[in-house]
Amino acid sequence: MSRKAALTAIYQTLQQVFGDSGWWPADTPLEVMLGAVLTQNTAWTNVEKAIVNLKTKNLLTFAALQTLDLAELAELIRPAGFFRVKALRLKALLAWLNESCAGNIELLSNCDTDELRQELLNIKGVGPETADAILLYALHRPVFVVDEYTRRIFSRHGMAPQEIDYHELQSLFTDALPEDVKMFREYHAYIVSVAKKWCKRHKPDCLNCPLRPFLDQDFYE
Ligand code: SF4
Incomplete structure (x- = not known):
């Protein structure tokens, strides 16, 4: 599977798991x-x-x-x-x-x-x-937010090196996905949820994780 297709498929998988994330919770x-x-x-x-x-x-x-x-x-x-x-x-x-x-x-x-x-x-x-x-x-701009959770999950899936810098990691997503504010918001929220629930720093719970099908795959550019 191409990396681009995988990043879209991962989003779709997480969308089915989490639905509307409601993130960011704020009034203004x-x-x-x-x-x-x-x-x-x-x-x-x-x-x-x-x-x-x-x-x-x-x-x-x-x-x-x-x-x-x-x-x-x-x-x-x-x-x-x-x-x-x-x-x-x-x-x-x-x-x-x-x-x-x-x-x-x-x-x-x-x-x-x-x-x-x-x-x-x-x-x-x-x-x-x-x-x-x-x-x-x-400010509703189509800017993809990455963080330590993003680095952890996508390096474990062989899509990014562990030491990848912020902008390179961000480009991984922005090069593969349409410029879509709603999608970027939800994707970031889903990544945080996956990291907190299954992809913990120690002992990731891959067996129960919805991203298990994307593990141990070879992704090409
Ligand atoms: S399958 Fe889930 S828990 Fe395992 S490395 Fe992937 S995201 Fe982390």
Whole structure:
């Protein structure tokens, strides 16, 4: 099977298993952006607690967040871990939003995706995965998000070397798939689910995994 056909077949298999993933769980693009920073190096359940803290105090708007000083913001997001560093990162993200669109995220819809990506990467603490998650889930751009789970699963299937870099891994998908925001969103969510449920770092449960049929196959370009 070609790698391109396999990547499509894997998506279709996971779509049948998981259906609509509902990811990213957020009410607004701003909430997605905050979540993309808060989820760095922590479990999503911790992010949810931080988001709830902000929501219950009606602070999850651009204007309200601007009123918080660094210490106040850090305290509110404490459950997400690394809260002082993340507060700094959120402040930097908010400063960029203020500068680029005065906090009106809809205004970014006219901007070029590559330029937006570069601007996001210029924000302290925003790396490729966070930038691409923001582009895909908050700004509706057809940008495929890859992560450690993607690397783990697709290297175990012989489609990518373990040490493949972010952009090469991303190209594996973007070269094979149509530019489809919905598909890119779901595929990323499915990969996370497979890694958490079956493809764990130690002792992957291949016997029960829906991707078992794609193991030990030879894929050509
Ligand atoms: S658990 Fe096994 S079959 Fe499933 S994705 Fe991981 S390596 Fe593949």
